[in-house]
Amino acid sequence: MPDSLFHRMSRTLRRHWRQTASTWATRAESAAVVRLVAAAAAAGVPAATMLDAWAEDSRGGQGTRLERAARLLRQGATASEAVASVPGLVQDDHAVALAFGTRIGLLGPVVQTAVAGDDLLDPTFGNTFRSVVGFLVVSSFMMLALAGFLTLRITPNLQAILRDLSIAAPASFLLGITLSRWLIRILWIPLGLLAVAVVIRFSPALRRLLTRPLARSRRIAAALDSIAVAEAGGHPASEAAAGLAECQVDPQVAKMLKTLEQPGPLGSRLAAAGMIAPPEATVIDAAGRDAPAAVERVAAARRARSRRRFAALSEAIVPCVVMAMGLLVLLQSLAVFAFLTEIMHGLS
Numbered sequence: 518m519p520d521s522l523f524h525r526m527s528r529t530l531r532r533h534w535r536q537t538a539s540t541w542a543t544r545a546e547s548a549a550v551v552r553l554v555a556a557a558a559a560a561g562v563p564a565a566t567m568l569d570a571w572a573e574d575s576r577g578g579q580g581t582r583l584e585r586a587a588r589l590l591r592q593g594a595t596a597s598e599a600v601a602s603v604p605g606l607v608q609d610d611h612a613v614a615l616a617f618g619t620r621i622g623l624l625g626p627v628v629q630t631a632v633a634g635d636d637l638l639d640p641t642f643g644n645t646f647r648s649v650v651g652f653l654v655v656s657s658f659m660m661l662a663l664a665g666f667l668t669l670r671i672t673p674n675l676q677a678i679l680r681d682l683s684i685a686a687p688a689s690f691l692l693g694i695t696l697s698r699w700l701i702r703i704l705w706i707p708l709g710l711l712a713v714a715v716v717i718r719f720s721p722a723l724r725r726l727l728t729r730p731l732a733r734s735r736r737i738a739a740a741l742d743s744i745a746v747a748e749a750g751g752h753p754a755s756e757a758a759a760g761l762a763e764c765q766v767d768p769q770v771a772k773m774l775k776t777l778e779q780p781g782p783l784g785s786r787l788a789a790a791g792m793i794a795p796p797e798a799t800v801i802d803a804a805g806r807d808a809p810a811a812v813e814r815v816a817a818a819r820r821a822r823s824r825r826r827f828a829a830l831s832e833a834i835v836p837c838v839v840m841a842m843g844l845l846v847l848l849q850s851l852a853v854f855a856f857l858t859e860i861m862h863g864l865s
Contacts, residue, residue, distance in 0.1 A: 541724060542579055547607040548632040550583075551615050554596045555628040565590040582606040595619060609732070609766045610739040616764040617743050621757065623750045630742045630813070634820050649831050654711060656838050660700065660845060667849060668697040675856050684859050693852025700845065729767055734823050736770050737792050741816035744777075749809040754783050783808050793819075 542550070553571070557564035565587040572583035582603045589599040597616040600607055607615070611631055618627030672694050679686050716723065740761060747757035758777035765771040773790040784801030787793045793801075797815045804811035 541605045542582070542607055544608060546575075546579055547611045550586075550600075550607050551611045551628050552632060554600075554615065555618070555625050558596065559625050563590070564596065578605065596624075610736055613736075613761070613764045613766065614739065614743060617747075617761050620760050620764065621747055621750070621752050623746060623752075626746045626750065627743055630746050631739055634738070634742075634817070649834055652835060653838060656842060657711075660842060661705075663845070663849070664697040664700040668694065672697070678860070679856070682860070682864075687855040687859050689848075689851045689855040690859075693848050696845070696848055733767060733769060734819065736765075736767050737773070738816040738819045738823075740765075740770060740774060741787070741792065741812050741819070745809040745812040745816070748783070748812070754786070755780075783812070787812075 553567060554564050557567065568583045568587035568590070572580040572587065574580075575583055582605055585603045586599045586606055589602055590596070594602065597612075597619045600612050600615055611628075614627050614631035615624070618624035621627075675690070676686065743761055744754055744757055747761075748754050755778045758774045762771040762774035765774065773792050776790040777786045779786060779789075781789075782798075782802040784793070784798035787801065788795050788798035793815055797818075801808050801811045801815065
């Protein structure tokens, strides 16, 4: 009896934690969900039971979402309907793959292709990016604290000393004051962006709205993969594009896909829709029956370019911030030394 009461209390506490810590699913969690659903569909096994068992060991809000999805599946909803009804259970491109794969009867291949791009990612990349973000946050606070302390506490006392001694403030001292005041105004911008990032972290709807333009390249690559799988599975690209457009969460990508319904070579239509570059269209059109494989290679190349640009940006941020902090310390040091020099000359 005591054990039963303890287990009930434990389940209640876990459920409360899941409801209060409801962040969006990570890429790994999202991929794992769609893989499980696709594997269950292929094996003819109900996914609800596995989702319920998984929910007991899942973190925070993801456990609650898994329970909700399992309940919807038991009530007769399809996998894509259950995922669409539980915001944050999977990420947008994975949800689109699940809905499109169910629609054309190629759930396993579409889902496998959708998550394959993540499998090629360097597992240390995410940790490196989070380290960069953490460094920027800590550096911004340090620079703000230093500039604020010098401007609000030290500088007025130094100016008062110069006035009492009737000594003109040196140019470097005035430059340091101006820089500190300017820095205080500017540094509220990244701190404001940090506050917005915290809000986005706990608001999937707002995160989706603000990150939609940034994630469009990845969504286009995912759409290319889905079209390639459908074409290889015997579904014409025009038919597949129409169905895929209806599954999209990004209206701009859906608009691009609808233009593929026009007749013509696949590569040329993709280029006309703005999904690929003209040289890539030439390669796809020249591939003939191997066009689906060529489309997949183009999508992979698109992802690789995006990752290289993102990695280069992440690597360039740290040196820039270090140089900015070094310049600030240099100018502040010059201001203080210039003040001391003027005081010594004045007293002598």
